[in-house]
Amino acid sequence: MAEVRITGLHKRYGAFHAVRGIDLDIRDGEFTVLVGPSGCGKSTLLRTIAGLEESSEGTIEIGGEVVNDFRPRDRDVAMVFQDYALYPHMNVAKNIGFGLKARKMPKSEVEARVAEAARMLGITPLLGRFPRQLSGGQRQRVAIGRAIVRSPRIFLFDEPLSNLDAQLRDEMRGEIKRLHQDIATTMIYVTHDQIEAMTLADRIVLMRDGLIEQQGAPLDLFERPASTFVAGFLGSPRMSFLPGTLKLDGSAAAIRLSEALLPVAPGRSLNGAVDGQAVLLGLRPEHLTRAHAATPAQGTFRYDATIDLLQPTGSRSYATFRLAGAPVMAELQAHDVSRPGERLPIDINMNRASIFDAKTERAI
Amino acid sequence: MAAVAPVRRPKRRSIPVGRILLLGFFLAFVLWPLYWMFNTSIKPSDDYLTVPPVWFPTAPTLVHYEAALFAYRGLDGLINSLIISLSATVLSALFGTLMAYSLARYNTGGQHLSFWVLSQRFLPPIGIVLPVFLIYRGVGLYDTHIGLIIAYTVFTLPVSVWMMFAYFRGMPKSMEEAALVDGCTRWEAFWRVAVPLAAPGIVAAAVFAFIACWTEFFFALILTSRTAFTLPTVFRAFIGFQGAQYGEAAALAIVSLVPSIALGVLAQRHLVRGLTLGAVRG
Numbered sequence: 173m174a175e176v177r178i179t180g181l182h183k184r185y186g187a188f189h190a191v192r193g194i195d196l197d198i199r200d201g202e203f204t205v206l207v208g209p210s211g212c213g214k215s216t217l218l219r220t221i222a223g224l225e226e227s228s229e230g231t232i233e234i235g236g237e238v239v240n241d242f243r244p245r246d247r248d249v250a251m252v253f254q255d256y257a258l259y260p261h262m263n264v265a266k267n268i269g270f271g272l273k274a275r276k277m278p279k280s281e282v283e284a285r286v287a288e289a290a291r292m293l294g295i296t297p298l299l300g301r302f303p304r305q306l307s308g309g310q311r312q313r314v315a316i317g318r319a320i321v322r323s324p325r326i327f328l329f330d331e332p333l334s335n336l337d338a339q340l341r342d343e344m345r346g347e348i349k350r351l352h353q354d355i356a357t358t359m360i361y362v363t364h365d366q367i368e369a370m371t372l373a374d375r376i377v378l379m380r381d382g383l384i385e386q387q388g389a390p391l392d393l394f395e396r397p398a399s400t401f402v403a404g405f406l407g408s409p410r411m412s413f414l415p416g417t418l419k420l421d422g423s424a425a426a427i428r429l430s431e432a433l434l435p436v437a438p439g440r441s442l443n444g445a446v447d448g449q450a451v452l453l454g455l456r457p458e459h460l461t462r463a464h465a466a467t468p469a470q471g472t473f474r475y476d477a478t479i480d481l482l483q484p485t486g487s488r489s490y491a492t493f494r495l496a497g498a499p500v501m502a503e504l505q506a507h508d509v510s511r512p513g514e515r516l517p518i519d520i521n522m523n524r525a526s527i528f529d530a531k532t533e534r535a536i
Numbered sequence: 537m538a539a540v541a542p543v544r545r546p547k548r549r550s551i552p553v554g555r556i557l558l559l560g561f562f563l564a565f566v567l568w569p570l571y572w573m574f575n576t577s578i579k580p581s582d583d584y585l586t587v588p589p590v591w592f593p594t595a596p597t598l599v600h601y602e603a604a605l606f607a608y609r610g611l612d613g614l615i616n617s618l619i620i621s622l623s624a625t626v627l628s629a630l631f632g633t634l635m636a637y638s639l640a641r642y643n644t645g646g647q648h649l650s651f652w653v654l655s656q657r658f659l660p661p662i663g664i665v666l667p668v669f670l671i672y673r674g675v676g677l678y679d680t681h682i683g684l685i686i687a688y689t690v691f692t693l694p695v696s697v698w699m700m701f702a703y704f705r706g707m708p709k710s711m712e713e714a715a716l717v718d719g720c721t722r723w724e725a726f727w728r729v730a731v732p733l734a735a736p737g738i739v740a741a742a743v744f745a746f747i748a749c750w751t752e753f754f755f756a757l758i759l760t761s762r763t764a765f766t767l768p769t770v771f772r773a774f775i776g777f778q779g780a781q782y783g784e785a786a787a788l789a790i791v792s793l794v795p796s797i798a799l800g801v802l803a804q805r806h807l808v809r810g811l812t813l814g815a816v817r818g
Contacts, residue, residue, distance in 0.1 A: 177757070219747075222717055223716075223717075224713050224716065224717070243716070244713075244716040244717045245716060245717070245719045245720060245721065246717070249717060250717060250718075251714065252711075253710045253713070253714060254710075255708060255710055256724075257708070257710035257711045257713065257715075258711075258714075259711060259713040259715070259729055259733075260711075260733065261732045261733060270715070271717075271718035271719045272719075274718055274719035274720050274724065274728075275719045303562070311570070317716075322718070322719075385776055469800045
């Protein structure tokens with residue numbers, strides 16, 4: 173159990189600047205997910221915390237102690253790798269117990285702790301097998317077992333689920349979440365999958381080009397993205413972005429999208445945006461519903477849409493239509509829409525819409 | 537996948553005549569000289585060159601073996617060869633593994649050192665044998681086991697390093713990293729994780745080194761005399777002014793095959809995997 177504090181961290185590989193000044197505080201027991209597109213520096217950051225990469229600049233503290241010059245083994249962290257990295261020449265029991273043996277723990281205690289970890293993960297019957305005799309999900313469990321058996325101060329996960337098929341990934345995601353609830357140790361988890369980030373994290377750290385773009389609780393990032401990058405990265409299907417202009421008329425504000433004028437929710441702070449400013453209106457599919465009431469509710473804008481693409485998923489249907497020339501996706505009840513070409517009244521919930529400066533792409 | 541799968545008709549199992557013929561021919565091609573050598577080694581001297589040849593000696597004899605091993609000192613050569621080849625093989629595998637690991641994981645010497653190591657093999661042996669001979673004479677290594685062990689270790693090292701280098705580079709790093717995080721030092725991660733995983737490659741490199749040492753003639757001829765001479769140099773004696781000693785030559789050739797075959801059988805399992813040079817992940 174320990175908190176992690178990263179201050180002014182840089183990592184350069186020759187001319188390539190992978191991590192460009194990261195400041196990050198991770199509380200004790202927190203589940204932090206580092207997420208971002210490939211090449212954003214999230215894995216490098218994780219490996220630097222583990223001590224597998226040396227930082228070029230800045231400090232890393234674990235439990236109040238600067239560990240920059242510590243070897244990986246002296247940092248008391250455990251890591252689960254993307255390719256599992258099990259030792260192929262050792263059976264499951266030896267794999268799990270390897271770290272304890274390397275630290276010269278008495279044999280009887282190693283056996284007891286391996287048995288306990290195996291029981292927790294439900295892999296007791298596999299202890300005598302070799303990694304090549306295991307399925308992907310079983311290998312991943314062994315890799316997690318190898319991490320928890322040492323009761324480290326921090327768990328590091330480097331895209332642990334990306335080699336699994338979809339169903340197994342869902343299952344293991346649940347198990348990792350449960351594991352964190354059970355042992356409540358600080359966990360830092362790297363993924364490029366926004367669903368993993370949303371479901372697992374106490375806090376998401378969204379990275380881009382070696383910098384933190386935004387961090388916070390998953391719902392905060394989802395509801396109040398700081399930029400179009402964050403808004404587009406989180407949420408599936410993606411947020412639609414519509415170019416328009418801001419109209420200010422006394423205390424009332426609206427966004428003009430060619431002929432349509434969409435009212436901005438009253439009382440919404442516009443942070444000094446000016447009349448006529450070019451903006452992007454961000455609408456998530458779930459902010460759009462089929463209109464059933466005769467008149468639109470407060471803060472919604474009704475639009476007569478012609479559906480030109482329909483993607484049913486069973487429970488929901490994703491309907492795409494054009495609004496002021498730009499495609500917008502709406503998440504509708506499966507029975508609200510039947511076929512492409514259909515004309516539907518769609519209610520847009522402007523209270524939840526995001527507005528971005530068109531030039532800087534930052535939220536207004 | 538092709539769009540249309542070919543219709544499979546039940547095929548009757550027939551005897552693959554072509555395959556049997558081909559394999560039979562290949563087997564005869566490989567085994568015939570061996571058989572002839574063995575045959576010659578147990579023939580009485582009068583039967584060597586008869587027409588028609590003697591296919592199956594009626595009175596097999598071991599006199600050629602006795603002469604080759606004792607009169608011609610073949611046994612001493614065999615023992616010297618074993619000592620020198622095995623020592624050089626072990627040293628070559630040891631240093632080769634260490635150096636290759638360093639090249640592969642630490643990028644030692646940038647991108648050029650690894651190629652420079654291999655480039656040492658481009659040098660024709662004749663180009664260095666005289667300086668080596670003179671140095672050996674000067675420092676007292678001429679005609680010693682140590683001298684030849686050093687020479688053979690140095691000559692087999694480039695190939696050992698290069699083979700192991702390719703092997704280590706093909707091995708995912710993450711297992712060693714897992715060991716580092718798990719509580720190993722760099723050395724322990726190398727010794728307890730990387731080396732066991734690289735065992736097939738190490739064995740393959742060692743077999744190549746052993747074969748190279750075992751059959752080496754030129755340096756042994758120049759650098760040894762009456763003490764540290766190796767098996768290949770003994771064969772010189774069989775071609776003398778009295779004509780060729782076919783029986784003795786054949787007998788010693790058979791003897792020299794034994795270690796190679798034994799090694800091949802022992803190492804075969806590793807060798808096949810090792811020769812893919814880490815391309816296949818275990």
